[in-house]
Amino acid sequence: MNEHHRFGLRGKSTLVLGTLLFFSLIVTNLTSYWQSRNLAEQKIIELEQARLSLLKHEIEGTLEHHHKNLLTLLDVPPVEAIIRARANNGVDPVSGDTLQQWRERLIVIFLAMLKTHPDYQQIRYIDAAGQEQIRVQTAPDGSKLTVSDEDLQDKSASQYVRETLKLKPGEVYYSNVSLNREHGVIQIPYLPVLRLATPVYTKGNQVAGLVVMNLSTEKLFDAVRSETSGLRRSIVDERGYYIKHDDPSKTFNLERGLDYRFQDIEPELAAYASDNDQYFRRHAQHNNEMDGFQKIRFAPNDPSRYWLLTLNIPGHVVFADINYVLNRSLQFSLVFGLLSLLIIVWYISRRILTPIVDLASATDQLQGGDLAVRVDETSAQDEFHTLYSAINAFAENQQQATTQLENRVIAQTKRLSAVIDNIVDGIITIDEGGTIESFNLAAKQIFGYSDAEVIGQNVNMLMPEPYRSEHDNYLKNYIETGEKKIIGIGREVMSRRKDGTTFPTELAVNELVIDDVRYFVGVTRDITERKLTEQALLETRELERANKAKSEFLSRMSHELRTPLHAIIAFSDLILYEKNLEPKLKTHIEHINKAGDHLLTLVDDVLDLARIESGKLSISVEPIKLKAVFEECYSLIKPITRDANVSLSFATDVDYIVKANHTNLKQALLNLLSNAVKYNKQKGTVSVSCDVSKNRRLRINVTDTGNGLSSEQQKQLFKPFERMGAEFTKIKGTGIGLTITKQLVKMMGGVVGVESAEGKGSNFWIELPLSDEQTSDKPQSPPVNRSISKSDECKTIVYVEDDPVNAHLMAEIINKMSNHHLVIAGTGGEGLELILKLLPDVVLLDLGLPDMDGYELLEKMREHPRATKIPAIAMTAKAMMEDVERGERAGFDDYLVKPARAAEILKSIDLVKR
Numbered sequence: 001m002n003e004h005h006r007f008g009l010r011g012k013s014t015l016v017l018g019t020l021l022f023f024s025l026i027v028t029n030l031t032s033y034w035q036s037r038n039l040a041e042q043k044i045i046e047l048e049q050a051r052l053s054l055l056k057h058e059i060e061g062t063l064e065h066h067h068k069n070l071l072t073l074l075d076v077p078p079v080e081a082i083i084r085a086r087a088n089n090g091v092d093p094v095s096g097d098t099l100q101q102w103r104e105r106l107i108v109i110f111l112a113m114l115k116t117h118p119d120y121q122q123i124r125y126i127d128a129a130g131q132e133q134i135r136v137q138t139a140p141d142g143s144k145l146t147v148s149d150e151d152l153q154d155k156s157a158s159q160y161v162r163e164t165l166k167l168k169p170g171e172v173y174y175s176n177v178s179l180n181r182e183h184g185v186i187q188i189p190y191l192p193v194l195r196l197a198t199p200v201y202t203k204g205n206q207v208a209g210l211v212v213m214n215l216s217t218e219k220l221f222d223a224v225r226s227e228t229s230g231l232r233r234s235i236v237d238e239r240g241y242y243i244k245h246d247d248p249s250k251t252f253n254l255e256r257g258l259d260y261r262f263q264d265i266e267p268e269l270a271a272y273a274s275d276n277d278q279y280f281r282r283h284a285q286h287n288n289e290m291d292g293f294q295k296i297r298f299a300p301n302d303p304s305r306y307w308l309l310t311l312n313i314p315g316h317v318v319f320a321d322i323n324y325v326l327n328r329s330l331q332f333s334l335v336f337g338l339l340s341l342l343i344i345v346w347y348i349s350r351r352i353l354t355p356i357v358d359l360a361s362a363t364d365q366l367q368g369g370d371l372a373v374r375v376d377e378t379s380a381q382d383e384f385h386t387l388y389s390a391i392n393a394f395a396e397n398q399q400q401a402t403t404q405l406e407n408r409v410i411a412q413t414k415r416l417s418a419v420i421d422n423i424v425d426g427i428i429t430i431d432e433g434g435t436i437e438s439f440n441l442a443a444k445q446i447f448g449y450s451d452a453e454v455i456g457q458n459v460n461m462l463m464p465e466p467y468r469s470e471h472d473n474y475l476k477n478y479i480e481t482g483e484k485k486i487i488g489i490g491r492e493v494m495s496r497r498k499d500g501t502t503f504p505t506e507l508a509v510n511e512l513v514i515d516d517v518r519y520f521v522g523v524t525r526d527i528t529e530r531k532l533t534e535q536a537l538l539e540t541r542e543l544e545r546a547n548k549a550k551s552e553f554l555s556r557m558s559h560e561l562r563t564p565l566h567a568i569i570a571f572s573d574l575i576l577y578e579k580n581l582e583p584k585l586k587t588h589i590e591h592i593n594k595a596g597d598h599l600l601t602l603v604d605d606v607l608d609l610a611r612i613e614s615g616k617l618s619i620s621v622e623p624i625k626l627k628a629v630f631e632e633c634y635s636l637i638k639p640i641t642r643d644a645n646v647s648l649s650f651a652t653d654v655d656y657i658v659k660a661n662h663t664n665l666k667q668a669l670l671n672l673l674s675n676a677v678k679y680n681k682q683k684g685t686v687s688v689s690c691d692v693s694k695n696r697r698l699r700i701n702v703t704d705t706g707n708g709l710s711s712e713q714q715k716q717l718f719k720p721f722e723r724m725g726a727e728f729t730k731i732k733g734t735g736i737g738l739t740i741t742k743q744l745v746k747m748m749g750g751v752v753g754v755e756s757a758e759g760k761g762s763n764f765w766i767e768l769p770l771s772d773e774q775t776s777d778k779p780q781s782p783p784v785n786r787s788i789s790k791s792d793e794c795k796t797i798v799y800v801e802d803d804p805v806n807a808h809l810m811a812e813i814i815n816k817m818s819n820h821h822l823v824i825a826g827t828g829g830e831g832l833e834l835i836l837k838l839l840p841d842v843v844l845l846d847l848g849l850p851d852m853d854g855y856e857l858l859e860k861m862r863e864h865p866r867a868t869k870i871p872a873i874a875m876t877a878k879a880m881m882e883d884v885e886r887g888e889r890a891g892f893d894d895y896l897v898k899p900a901r902a903a904e905i906l907k908s909i910d911l912v913k914r
Contacts, residue, residue, distance in 0.1 A: 085097075087202075173299075192217045193216055221235055236307065241262075676762075798838060
């Protein structure tokens with residue numbers, strides 16, 4: 001075997017020598033080819049440079065000819081005659097001819113110029129104000145015509161008019177090459193023109209107008225053309241826009257609203273153009289191509305303006321001759337190499353070529369999928385024996401692996417199909433024509449169609465109008481332009497079910513190519529529930545913002561009302577504390593005190609309104625005696641009816657037991673009674689009565705003899721802050737009493753209603769369920785403890801309060817009801833100084849101080865080691881739950897809400913300790 005291997009290697013060496021011979025011939029020919037290629041490249045550069053230079057001189061010479069023709073028109077007699085006639089009321093003082101006669105003569109001259117120069121599109125005479133005076137032009141059929149006076153246009157806004165009027169005598173303005181417009185609209189078919197204009201001066205060296213020549217550039221640039229060989233020439237203006245290109249769609253892009261510029265296509269070549277008049281190079285990206293440019297400075301008055309005459313030469317044009325020589329050389333080398341190789345192959349064919357053919361044949365069959373192929377290992381020797389064994393082993397292993405892979409693919413396909421059918425999102429596949437190819441189970445459930453109803457149909461059947469009609473155009477536009485609107489971008493769209501109903505969906509579309517065929521896969525999801533949830537969430541947030549604003553308003557209102565109530569209740573407490581008080585005065589003070597208590601209850605109820613509407617107020621309903629509620633309401637409303645000169649009929653001797661809340665029912669009934677008094681007539685009556693219905697419900701009637709309510713007023717009655725015109729009268733109120741009443745009664749399981757007619761008074765009623773249960777007879781409102789015993793302990797108290805009334809009130813409470821010593825500070829800074837100086841036993845802090853709030857003062861006090869353990873009590877009118885919780889977090893030892901009872905204040909002072 002070793003000898004065979006050595007012999008096989010010798011034979012293979014022979015093949016290597018033959019290969020070296022072949023490559024030597026190739027290298028020799030390629031070397032000659034590259035030398036010839038460089039010579040051909042230099043030759044074509046020189047030739048095309050010369051051609052571009054010739055084109056440049058031809059264009060410049062033609063422009064010079066038109067330049068002279070324009071200046072020639074300035075020297076014709078009608079031009080000066082028209083200037084003289086316009087200055088002399090329409091009559092030429094030299095010849096005596098009219099302005100119209102000279103205009104007609106100038107028109108004849110202009111028409112003669114058009115006829116002798118077919119490339120002139122228009123010749124115009126425009127006065128110094130920019131108004132056309134004469135215009136002759138070439139019609140689309142080639143005829144020459146004069147534009148009537150009615151069709152002459154005002155060109156004062158045109159750039160070429162403004163720029164020409166700035167020139168000196170004899171100078172010519174060259175415009176950009178642009179598409180001809182008539183009345184601001186681009187002329188169809190497109191006609192590219194170059195405008196040459198020169199100013200007309202009077203003998204007094206004043207600008208009288210200008211002569212404009214519209215030159216069609218088709219003949220001017222006629223020699224700038226591409227060739228059938230592939231060589232391309234074009235013209236670009238100094239802004240980079242093509243004014244002539246072998247593809248007309250790429251010209252005048254700026255005017256047509258497109259964006260195709262030379263610097264975007266050839267950025268490096270465009271950069272060279274800023275500093276060079278001509279340049280040629282081998283293309284940076286396509287090495288076989290050559291390109292370059294020649295600059296044409298077309299405006300004599302402005303050397304910075306130019307056109308670029310560009311050139312692109314394909315590689316097959318540059319190297320056509322050398323390629324022919326190379327092909328002949330390669331043919332000769334191939335013949336010589338083949339003869340040499342045939343001799344070598346003839347010698348070693350049996351040792352190498354035959355096994356290679358066998359191996360190649362076996363390999364081809366393996367690549368074709370025939371895994372059963374085997375080669376005869378006994379027919380090969382040396383290294384080929386090893387290769388035969390290896391290829392047989394590979395075929396055996398591949399056959400086993402393929403069988404396993406096919407089994408796995410079948411199982412995976414089944415699993416994938418099951419997954420797709422169980423995905424909650426609809427999956428729809430369409431071809432590039434919009435025809436539905438597949439429709440999974442979720443899509444059937446979403447749209448209500450079966451496979452047979454949609455497969456092979458256009459996908460637009462799943463869309464409502466106008467998307468249904470536009471979809472095919474969208475697909476066509478995407479395939480032609482590549483512009484994406486949905487593909488690769490998830491978005492929300494409206495879809496259409498089989499029954500015709502529309503619904504919102506979330507759609508994501510992706511493109512895929514299988515076997516060179518383009519498909520689109522759409523994943524859609526019904527988002528109807530999500531949209532409803534989002535809308536509900538939005539409405540909830542709006543409601544939360546409204547409730548927050550309302551709560552802030554009620555908090556401020558509560559604070560402002562509690563401050564004066566604090567003085568009313570506390571001062572009345574002090575007066576009642578006197579032992580030798582005159583009975584009649586004591587009764588009056590008790591009324592004041594009780595009214596203050598009720599007003600405080602109303603303030604608290606206003607805060608309850610926010611909690612009621614937000615669902616945060618809970619009411620405990622239990623059996624209560626109606627008699628106790630009536631007696632309390634009578635005692636509170638009687639003084640009000642007496643002051644209002646209204647008689648009261650109130651049957652307080654009732655024995656009904658209803659399911660309600662004592663405090664809330666009293667508040668609701670007092671609201672109705674208060675309204676009945678306020679909106680009554682002088683010497684009117686208010687009566688309270690009860691009726692029991694058949695379904696075991698008690699109706700409490702509050703009837704008045706007021707002006708009554710219209711049907712429209714009754715519709716608005718229970719809305720918050722609705723006073724129905726009473727806000728313009730002297731009757732006081734907030735407009736929320738009936739709203740609170742209705743909500744409170746509703747929460748107790750009752751109903752509030754009204755029966756009224758204009759001019760006949762009103763009957764408001766509350767209906768509640770009766771109860772068979774017995775009440776606990778516990779007192780609903782504990783009596784105020786008026787007898788306060790002075791504490792034996794004497795404490796030093798610092799009270800920080802900026803309100804002089806509250807400060808005076810606290811001083812009276814401390815002096816009359818305790819043995820304590822009170823020191824008052826009006827600001828936070830003064831209070832902190834007194835606290836650190838006196839080190840009092842207790843500190844009372846108002847939270848709303850002018851220089852710092854009570855929280856800041858407490859924090860500064862706690863920072864001092866000597867004052868850190870001094871008890872601090874908050875005294876504030878801020879009664880919201882969040883305010884109380886903030887006070888507890890801040891570290892106050894107690895939190896007293898104004899108005900606070902004198903007994904409550906002293907009790908808090910006595911209880912707090914260091």
